[in-house]
Amino acid sequence: MSRDESNKGKKASGRQGGNFRKNSYARGNSPIKKNTPPKQPSDPNTIRLNKYVANSGVCSRRDADIYISAGSVTVNGKPVTEMGYKVKLTDEVKFDGQLLNPVKKEYILLNKPKDFSTTIRDEKGKRHVSGLITNASKSKLLPVDKLDKEDTGLLVFTNDGDLTKKLKSPMNGLRKIYHLVLDRDLSSADLRKIQEGVMVDEKVVRVQAISYIDDAPKREVGIEIHSSRGKIVERLFEHLDYKIAKLDRVVYGGLTKKDLPRGHWRYLTQQEIINLKMIK
Incomplete structure (x- = not known):
């Protein structure tokens, strides 16, 4: 066998065995290194x-x-x-x-747990709802309205000032549904009074619906109201000598707690944002 045939055999057996040697470049045949200038950092401004x-x-x-x-x-x-x-x-x-304003508008829905404040921090170590959405955005998002520290339920956060102003308007007809637990049973007479309208601070408070919760004591009620007057639900029951032991907001302007556990948040969908902006 000639030397050439022997070398061909070694190369063939090396390929079949799957053993490949790295190619070494002869002098002058190595890849040309391009002297590309370093990438300039983008201006954050x-x-x-x-x-x-x-x-x-x-x-x-x-x-x-x-x-x-x-x-x-x-x-x-x-x-x-x-x-x-x-x-x-x-x-x-x-x-x-x-x-135009270049700040991207963002919208978050939180299912607020108990013992978190929605007001500005005024106590050292006080737990605030903003801490629950820390990872949601780099922008400063604020709750559209407030829930008391002991209350639970839906809160919308945004940096959209126009939407916040619209949703906070007392006359916007924003739909809200609450699950309430009172300090005592709600009497049938007081239930009828609320259905007919109760005068609170010289203005009649009208609710869209109120009823007892099925298979629960009569101190548990569901109430739908379209007013954005501050603490109007609490003031309504206080006027009738009831105290609210628990308040949970389960519907806010068409938004619900579906698939949103307590203490969790999610981004609003584009359609949900459009729906909120259409509220007059």
Whole structure:
């Protein structure tokens, strides 16, 4: 057998056995190392224009590209049509003449547990609901309204000031349902009074529905009310000489506690956000 045939046999047996030697590059044949400049860190004070527009809530980022290319977006008074253009957070950006806010609006639903405050921390070591949604957002999200420390149930958090103002309006007709446990049985006479309307602070409080809870003592009731007057449920029962031992908000503006255990939170869906914004 010649030397060439012998070498071919060794190479073939090496491949069949699955043993491959790493290729070594002869001098002059090694890969050329490109002297590429180091990647510059992005400026944290700038943001892509399409993201700026999308964060403002006008449209999606993809649609923002279309509007930018059409010249509908101005930066500091001048139309910008360049894709990938970056703006500073201090720049004045307008869409069809309307000033935009680049802070992305976020919406969180929390099933509040007992013994967490919704007011500003005023006691050392006091547990606050904001601690329950720490990992939800980098933005500062605030609860739209309040529940007492001992109360439980649904709370909406957002940085959308316009929506907060709308939901807090006493006349918005926001639907809320509560499960209450009173300090004593609710009499049939007082149940009828509440159904007919009770005068509290010179204004009639009207409820959409109230009933005893099935298979429970008559001190447990469910009540649906569309008023956003502060502590109106508590004031209603206090007016009739009842104290609320437990209050759980189970429905808020169409949002429910379904698949949301106590102490947990979730992001609102796009449809849920639209529904809340449609409340007048």
